[in-house]
Amino acid sequence: MGLVTAPTTPTTPRTPPTTRWGILATGKIARAFATNLHEVPGAVFAAVGSRSEGSAAAFARDLGDEATRAHPSYDALVADPDVDVVYVASPHSLHLEHARLAFAAGKPVLCEKPLTLNREDGQRLFASAGDLFCMEAMWMACHPLIRDLRRRLLAGELGTPRQLHADLGFVVPRDDESARVWDPALGAGALLDMGIYPLTFARIMLGPFAEVMATGDLAESGIDIDVVVAARHESGAVSALTTSMTATSPRTASIATDEGTLELPRPFHHPPYAVWTPTGGDPQPIEPPSPVLGTGLGNEAAHVQDCIRDGLTESPLVPRAQTLELLGVMDDLRRQLGVRYAADA
């Protein structure tokens, strides 16, 4: 019997599978996302679309490469045949309209948070997606350390959680750059802009809410600017959550269990590390178990790519039902606060 030799015909070099991203809008988070994409294996920043030709061109020039296309409209972006997935980064009140544009063009969507202004519109958005992948851009849930802490809690490694505190607040200046965050027509308000992070954190760490209560301060325009939420979860554990547009708040979180305290330093929603202190014991630092890509928005993009390659229509980390559940909780909290948007009519 002759020797078995290696085949002499050259094998085709394996190109890694790529995902070509189209970015809809050119604001602050769109810039951060495009910057993060450079850290994501297999991600290509293929195109950007803007209401303004000049903005699209400047964005592509600053954050893309020579192959990145700049489209002078959102319609042109979603119609680009060389875009695999659309990232919707417009103000919340426009997410439904803009996600629908992408779905009509057959494109899956990663849509900024909050998905919509209320639960009913969220249901409409997901119904429009049909079998196309769609996920709310809750990047916190994709962060390697947040995922690891959740796994530890669910596995009972840190005891039984009983109390959770979480806060997210910034002083939002009243300038042109922050106009969106003060404009009721665009869905302004602390709860939807920032409070969604403490709420989602409490939901993913402690399970579904059983009861939520809110009080807060409103601006003259009727939007909520400082909010405190007291909640009880179905497990019996309780949460105290705060958010602010007027104060440099701590931006930390902690979870107290019957065996110790877990602390997340600021910014808790993409924490550099956490500290577990068992009752009567020494503090133990916990690092992210896998690399944080960019600021963490990269992990979200990588997760979306994995989901799409696996043929999923929704994310296991940010399931559609959970997004809708939280939109319903925020509807309830806004009713208590007396905050209404035109979309609620």
Ligand SMILES: NC(=O)c1ccc[n+]([C@@H]2O[C@H](COP(=O)([O-])OP(=O)(O)OC[C@H]3O[C@@H](n4cnc5c(N)ncnc54)[C@H](OP(=O)(O)O)[C@@H]3O)[C@@H](O)[C@H]2O)c1
């Ligand atoms: N994941 C996060 O950490 C994070 C952080 C901040 C914000 N967000 C979310 O991302 C979304 C965008 O926030 P942002 O801070 O990037 O807002 P922004 O800086 O005000 O940018 C919003 C962009 O949306 C487009 N747009 C379309 N119609 C508009 C209208 N009528 N008025 C204003 N802008 C309009 C504009 O892009 P063109 O002019 O190019 O069309 C604009 O640049 C919000 O839903 C927000 O909650 C998420």
